[in-house]
Amino acid sequence: MAISLYFNKRKSLATGITVCGAGIGALVFAPLSEFLLEKYDWRGTMWIISAILSNGVVLSASYRPLAETVSSQCNTTEPVKAKNKVDQCGKCSSCQRLYLLFKGMFDSFVKCPTLLLFGMSCFFVMLGFFIPLNFLPALANDVNLSSDKGALLILALGVSTTVTRVLIGYITDKPYANALTINYTSLLIGGITTCFVPFCTTFASLTVYAILFGAVIGIFVCLRSILMAELLQIRGLNSSYGFIGLSMGISIFLGPPIAGALSDVSGNYDMTFYFAGISICLGGMICLPLRRISDWENNRSDRADLHVKKNENNRSSSDNQSSAYTISE
Structure with a gap:
């Protein structure tokens, strides 16, 4: 979100470069944690990782506040x-x-219906967001693939999402790119392909899905803050992001337990991936009318501002007339 405040040019590329750090961290910290656990046990590992993460405090302290921009539809x-x-x-x-x-x-x-709809979209997307990450290695084991190949699937997903975050940031900065269209199209593709995961029984097909789903979540993560700044404007972005974060946090809390319960009831992972795919598709479908609703809110806000200015001008002109009348008397 801070990137949206500090960058006016190439904002999408800056956001993509920023959020790709999470993908790189996922690739680096998994083998690093395993190495540290073998060498320093869990206590030493926690100390070292905590020291690494503490550097984020130093880096975030380098930000300086900017002048508040007065522009909002909500x-x-x-x-x-x-x-x-x-x-x-x-x-x-x-x-x-x-x-x-x-x-x-x-x-x-x-x-602000734009914010409510976008919050609902993020809620449904995050319901299924972590399910492939958690259950893809288990599904690979069910189709008689080794644990090493299951780990390679997660590695392929992580590489894909890291590369996509930078690439989509570069593409979205182009004048012909529509961030909202890219967002809901990728979510619909990701949701539909997730529903077909139970039919993937080979390492090659699961690898293709892992790469595709990694690209989908990379696009969603990169464009989330960009769309908020584009649809909701800068002012009020902090509180709006807090509302979106709340809806996402609730869905993250609910999604994996629901998926686990479906797996226990059905005895396999088919219902788990169906649930994830349908929820991600719903998140993409909710985004379809967002542009029109946002434009309607902008027009409504412009009319309200024009009405307020007209009343202020009428009030000031009437005050000037009364003052001139008093002086003439």
Whole structure:
């Protein structure tokens, strides 16, 4: 999200380069953790990894705040008003203050259907996001593939998502590229192919799927913040990203247990991948009307701003007339 604030030119490429760090980290830390566990046991491993991760604090401290950009189609200032109202009430308990703060935040979000639809899309996508990552090696074992080949599938997925994040960032910066169309098209393709995973019984077919799904999740991760900045504008992006993060966190919490329960009930992983594919497809389908809804909200916001300016001009002209009349008397 910070990239959207600091870059105006080649924003998509900058975002792609940034988020590819997660893919590289997944490739590096898996063998690194195994090496550290063999050499320093789990306590030493946790110390070393914690020290590595602490460098993120130093790097994030290098960011400097920018001037706030006043441009938004969604009214995200109401949570602040609710917070100020709560602060004026000294008799309110902490729970009441928290309730009023969240109530003001969600009341403002309800007035922004673009944000609600995008949050629903992210919710369904994240329901199935981690299921192939968790169950693909187990499925490979079920079709009589070795554990080494199962690990190679995850490696192929990680390489694919890392490369795709940079590549899609470069492509999205081009004037002919439509980030929203790329996003929902890739989600629909990823969801449909995930539904056909139970029919893949060879290492070659599973490798093709792993590469394809890695590209899909790379596109989704790269374009998520770009689409938020494009559809919702910069102002209020922090609170909007928090709402999207909340919906994604809930789905991440629910997705893998549901998939595991389906696997236990059916006795295989077919229903697990069907569930993941359908949820990802739903996330892509919800994005289809987002552009029209966002344009409608922009037009509504422009008309409201024009009405406010017209009233202010009428008020100032009437004040000037009354002042001139008083002076003439």
